[in-house]
Amino acid sequence: MHLQRVVITGMGAISPLGSGVKKLWNGLVAGRSGISRMEELDAVKGLRPRIAGRVPEVNAKAIPRKARRTMSNLSIFAALAALEAIEQSGIDEATLSGGRTGLSVGSTTGSSQALEQFFKLYLPENSLEAIKSTEFFKIMNHSAAANLSQFLNISGRVIAASAACSTGCQNIGLAAEAVAAGKQDVMLCGGTDELHPLTVGTFDIIEAASTSGEDDPATASRPFDAERDGIVCSEGAGILLLESYEHATARGAEILAEISGFSSLCDSSNMASPSADAIALSMSEALKDAGISGTDIDYVNAHATGTLQGDASEAQAVADLLGGKPPVSSLKGHLGHTMAASGAIETIATIRMMQESTIIPTANLRNPAEECSVLNNALHLQKRPITYALKNNFALGGINTSLVLRRA
Template sequence: MGVISPLGCGVAELWNGLLTGRSGLSRMKDLELVKGLRPRIAGRVPEIKTKAIPRKARRTMSNLSIFAALAALEAIDQAGLDEATLTGGRTGLSIGSTTGSSQALEQFFKLYLPENSLSAIRGTEFFKIMNHSAAANLAQFLELSGRVIAASAACSTGCQNIGLAAEAIAAGKQEVMLCGGTDELHPLTVGTFDIIDAASISDESDYTTASRPFDATRDGIVCSEGAGILVLENYNHAKARGAKMLAEITGFSSLCDSSNMASPSADAIARCMKEALKDAGISEADIDYVNAHATGTLQGDASEAQAIASLLGETPPVSSLKGHLGHTMAASGAIETIATVRMIQENTIIPTANLINPADECSAINNVLHLQERPITYALKNNFALGGINTSLVLRRS
């Protein structure tokens, strides 16, 4: 597993930050420069070592591709994958972002629009803007020759790419898959949620408490950035090379909620989770922990809590990591899955940061308010996106 997040670079930084309750959020000066934009708080990745990626490869990479590449290098190193395994055709990739680089797109139009001219546009800019930029750049950088998937489903992207990678391996198409999601922070992303009244505009005096999933005072999403990359591998292939197995993906579901473009349906969420449990071959009673999508929006958190309560009852502990991290968009499903694997390994459940007073509409679930030491055999991971793209994963202790 590999991570670049607002809590730092690497899985250890992510885990230590979550364990100690550290916030990855801060007040962003550049958001104040945008007229009409109300949010001022976001989660930005701290300084990274970009020179770990050769300059030739970086020429076509925006921040989101750089984040993905650094996370992939950590994951590959931890997995002990050698060059022959990576480049031999049996290793593929399934990674996406919400869009191509917003920073590169802004730069493109700054140069193009004043004179209606392409003369100042570099030939490398398109490779940063194209929707499969992260997947293509990472595949080229690692010299992969297996299949490349670049699923893009906004907030469900990371989770969906993990599930698709698992299915590719289960179908025998690849032995190994690098998978996950990545995104970079840009005022346009924040503005998108502000325009639809889904962004947090409160707590400017204390930015660490701006993101409050399931809480009665929650007022919306706090946008962030980062990348999460996992190495998935066929069991027999991993066993044969003596790989250390961290967890197993046993179930995956990705369904469409066609009832509304922006407001999630509790029934559709429950159906998605139920299908993931069916795919895993387990019952509702087997789930020991739920890592919720819970972004801090009024409707989204309420619908997810209602769905979890209706399907799983009040028994399994439920928490969201967006109080610590903010919403890392396409990266969220992968970063949060990695954190969930660590919870399984450490028999420790991370609470929902800033959840002081659970809202009435979110109180029918077993909200985790404090760090818990508790064994987890099966965990359920949820991610849901605008457009009704719902995803759920089931993870099992290896």
């Protein structure tokens, strides 16, 4: 096995702030919120939350109808983000289909919308007669990866890691490892998810969902704040195009950033409550992989979803490992929690921060909780150079992931 430097040459995003990386970045800089009232939640008995982050209408027709037939929203989001990343990278079709380009993209589950439709048709009479064959391709867990590989004519390795909220970050790391090991020259990677009442209901049942913000949705998601009360669910997709440094420079590509470290570890101590020690170990292993120390980190993009235990554990872990030097912020105050897409969308935003030497603050962080005040919380927009950034994502089941990004 031989190790190569891994660089990012393309990025694409679909988020509650709109279609494209430009709308994502401009919305974050302006402090806009992608959270709104979701009327379809009113019809669900026993469900308390009423707000979520919806992706504004997208141009699905940019994808040929033949390819769209097997795509649910989560695959459509991923396909549009992939097209943007490919366009920015300048990769040609021959390279995409040549066998040395692979793909690593996941979602939390297959399409919840398609699954609901399937059982609506099946359960009344235990009959499959009304179900179209294309529905199965939307339901399968690797739907996004399969649809993308078919749509883009990818013939290299295809990975579809699914690790709930760590999905996007983990797929980026796995893709980087494939390139670093020389298994592929190019990898498209990231995560995608679509919003459904069942997603919101899952977090409500385990009492991790925010029930505030009905009158003012933009203020509901409050990472690290003393008044935080849980997750605000949302949707979207983030796709990055990775290459070996040699491959990118040989074709004269613009390098946006470098992935210099990755860690994915399991916290086996608890299914739902994250451990500060396990989070610190994940970050420490990513730093070790990058060959740097904690003093080299200039910014931390936190997972921080607005839950009481999760934010407190991450704050303690970051403080223990890195001290109070690097500014820390979470983007979930702006975007909500985009689930499997969060690691990828937030990585893209972090790279834009590095490019612009600008740190986006945590939205709605007015009064940092005592247990989160050990951090150097970014409360305001800052102009500050970032050479190394640390990106965290943690998931139910104890799947912890951390990335180290280096400025181009």
